[in-house]
Amino acid sequence: MSEASTIFDKIIAREIPADIVYENDDCLAFHDIQPQAPVHVLVIPKRRIENVASLQDGDSEIAGKLLLAVGHVARQLNLAETGYRVVANCGADGGQSVDHLHLHVLGGRQMKWPPG
Ligand code: 5GP
Numbered sequence: 374m375s376e377a378s379t380i381f382d383k384i385i386a387r388e389i390p391a392d393i394v395y396e397n398d399d400c401l402a403f404h405d406i407q408p409q410a411p412v413h414v415l416v417i418p419k420r421r422i423e424n425v426a427s428l429q430d431g432d433s434e435i436a437g438k439l440l441l442a443v444g445h446v447a448r449q450l451n452l453a454e455t456g457y458r459v460v461a462n463c464g465a466d467g468g469q470s471v472d473h474l475h476l477h478v479l480g481g482r483q484m485k486w487p488p489g
Contacts, residue, residue, distance in 0.1 A: 411481025
């Protein structure tokens with residue numbers, strides 16, 4: 374693995390607890406510890422990838438699987454009909470604080486635009 378270890382590796386390894394809502398061979402989804410909406414779930418690849426900017430051409434499969442996992446989570450948590458927001462913070466200006474690729478799934482309230 375090329376990128377530095379993060380807290381998400383510990384969640385994947387079950388070394389620290391997380392409220393997991395969905396899992397498959399490649400992805401894990403769990404509730405954010407500081408929710409910004411009534412539903413706030415993080416969808417991550419189990420393989421360590423730093424962020425959107427570090428995705429390579431060979432990562433198209435895992436990138437697609439992450440989006441499909443978002444759909445699973447949204448249906449499971451009854452967000453699919455009312456709608457929800459998917460956010461990927463990337464790098465310093467993007468507000469990324471954990472250097473392990475993750476998609477925020479936010480729902481259960483009306484989202485505003487533009488984001489802060
Ligand atoms: P970022 O700011 O990198 O886009 O998002 C990282 C997210 O991870 C934040 O929303 C933060 O609340 C969440 N987070 C950080 N540490 C933990 C943790 O130990 N457990 C869980 N469930 N979420 C975490």
